[in-house]
Amino acid sequence: MLSSSTASSLRLRLHQPTRPHRRRPPSPPASNQFRSPASAVASRRHLPSVRTRRGGGGTIRAIDAAQPFDYESRAAGLLEERQRLKIAIVGFGNFGQFLARTFARQGHTLLAHSRSDYSSVAASLGASYFQDPHDLCECHPDVVLLATSILSAEAVLRTLPLHRLRRNTLFVDVLSVKEFPKNLLLTSLPEDFDVICTHPMFGPESARDGWDGLPFVFDKVRVGDCPARRARADIFLNIFEREGCRMVEMPCADHDAHAAETQFLTHTVGRMLATLDLRPTPIDTKGYETLLRLVDNTCSDSFDLYNGLFMYNKNSTELLNRLESAMDSVKKRLFDGLHEVLRKQLFEGKASPPPNNNADVHRKQLLLEGKASSSLPTPNNSTVHLK
Numbered sequence: 001m002l003s004s005s006t007a008s009s010l011r012l013r014l015h016q017p018t019r020p021h022r023r024r025p026p027s028p029p030a031s032n033q034f035r036s037p038a039s040a041v042a043s044r045r046h047l048p049s050v051r052t053r054r055g056g057g058g059t060i061r062a063i064d065a066a067q068p069f070d071y072e073s074r075a076a077g078l079l080e081e082r083q084r085l086k087i088a089i090v091g092f093g094n095f096g097q098f099l100a101r102t103f104a105r106q107g108h109t110l111l112a113h114s115r116s117d118y119s120s121v122a123a124s125l126g127a128s129y130f131q132d133p134h135d136l137c138e139c140h141p142d143v144v145l146l147a148t149s150i151l152s153a154e155a156v157l158r159t160l161p162l163h164r165l166r167r168n169t170l171f172v173d174v175l176s177v178k179e180f181p182k183n184l185l186l187t188s189l190p191e192d193f194d195v196i197c198t199h200p201m202f203g204p205e206s207a208r209d210g211w212d213g214l215p216f217v218f219d220k221v222r223v224g225d226c227p228a229r230r231a232r233a234d235i236f237l238n239i240f241e242r243e244g245c246r247m248v249e250m251p252c253a254d255h256d257a258h259a260a261e262t263q264f265l266t267h268t269v270g271r272m273l274a275t276l277d278l279r280p281t282p283i284d285t286k287g288y289e290t291l292l293r294l295v296d297n298t299c300s301d302s303f304d305l306y307n308g309l310f311m312y313n314k315n316s317t318e319l320l321n322r323l324e325s326a327m328d329s330v331k332k333r334l335f336d337g338l339h340e341v342l343r344k345q346l347f348e349g350k351a352s353p354p355p356n357n358n359a360d361v362h363r364k365q366l367l368l369e370g371k372a373s374s375s376l377p378t379p380n381n382s383t384v385h386l387k
Contacts, residue, residue: 083235084108088141090156091148092118092129095174098204099147100125102211106239111139115156137164143236146173146181150308153181157188168224170194170232176263176305178252180312182221194229195221197252200240201263205297212244219252260315267306268323270298 085108089096092114100110100122110127112118113136122129130136137160144165148156153175171193173181178197185195201215223233241247250258274295281288298306310316 083238085142085232085235086111086139087143087145087236088113088136088139089127089145089147090114090133090136090160091146091152092116092122093147093149095203096145096147097121097125098207099145099174099200100127102243103239106242108239111136111141133160134164137161140166141169142232143170143172146171146175146185148175149302149304150175150177150180150312151304154184154188157184162190162193165193167192168194168226168229170196170223170229170236172196172198172236174198174200176309177259177312178217178219178255179314182219182252186221192224194223194233196223196233196236197221199255199259200245203301205300210243211240214245215248216240216245217248217250217255219250219255221252256313257315259309260313260319264309264313264316264319265323266294267298267301267309268320270294271306274299 087103087108088111089100089103090113092100092112093116096112096114097118100112104110104126110122110125112122112127112129113131113133117131119129119131128139130139144160146153146157153173167190171185171189172195173185175181176199178199182195182197185197189195196218198216198218200211201217202211207214218237220233223229237247273291278292278295280292284292310320
């Protein structure tokens with residue numbers, strides 16, 4: 001017989017609801033003992049936990065809402081965020097807009113400033129436009145990109161309130177000459193500011209199909225010895241590397257020496273051909289079509305650009321002299337050959353003194369214009385019949 005207290009305690013335990021026994025999940029097999037957290041997370045993504053509860057009306061099944069935290073995607077997002085720059089483009093003309101399209105596509109934050117009102121264009125590219133340079137600088141951009149014309153670069157730079165920028169702001173220029181902006185930035189900016197001189201050797205016309213394989217010249221003129229500042233410079237240069245540019249690191253002086261023989265010569269020849277008012281013909285050769293494209297590519301740029309290539313590159317004057325000398329040399333060979341042909345026609349088989357220069361030039365002009373008669377007088381008053 002049980003005592004009354006023992007029986008009462010037993011009755012209480014019998015009437016309490018029973019809880020289902022919780023089983024521990026089985027231990028993972030030995031082969032998975034050293035799996036990385038990432039692989040373990042990946043394996044659980046497709047196996048959501050299921051909780052079961054039995055009630056008086058039936059069984060309730062629910063998928064656990066607490067999913068594993070995706071550390072990898074979060075880390076990738078943070079890394080991508082660090083790769084984005086706030087870039088202020090000073091000089092939002094044709095070339096500045098051309099660069100802005102790629103900057104925006106890569107996810108960088110864009111600010112723009114120019115003497116003309118490009119607010120609508122900036123809005124279409126997702127850039128914030130500032131008419132006042134003070135407002136622009138108060139946004140504290142990571143990079144200030146100088147994309148003005150060569151002739152106006154110094155005047156525009158002096159309008160920027162540098163004291164409103166952060167102390168170690170990176171300044172980058174994209175002018176077509178390099179020694180001039182290098183000296184300008186080093187003498188005008190505080191010593192704490194970083195400076196990179198660059199020259200994308202392409203533009204809206206030549207890069208209409210992309211930047212892949214096109215040369216991008218740069219010179220890290222002054223970058224602070226700090227991991228963050230070096231990383232910022234590399235991130236900016238990586239914009240062009242991601243687009244497939246051929247990255248060429250070169251001192252500014254070497255760039256100007258090469259550019260005089262490439263860019264300035266190309267623009268000079270294109271401008272000269274433009275004065276001839278060349279037109280397509282029904283019998284155009286491939287070479288002639290190339291010349292027409294050269295005229296289009298060079299003359300689509302402003303004359304200020306061409307003038308800047310001449311005025312701010314000390315190598316340009318020497319190149320013009322060489323070009324003029326080369327033209328005179330070619331003309332001399334042509335006229336010397338023409339003179340030799342005329343001598344053979346006029347004096348073949350006869351010994352005669354050298355002809356008078358004026359008379360000789362007159363004969364050449366008559367022959368070229370088709371006005372010469374079938375016989376021409378020679379300096380010794382004899383007549384030579386032309387065949």
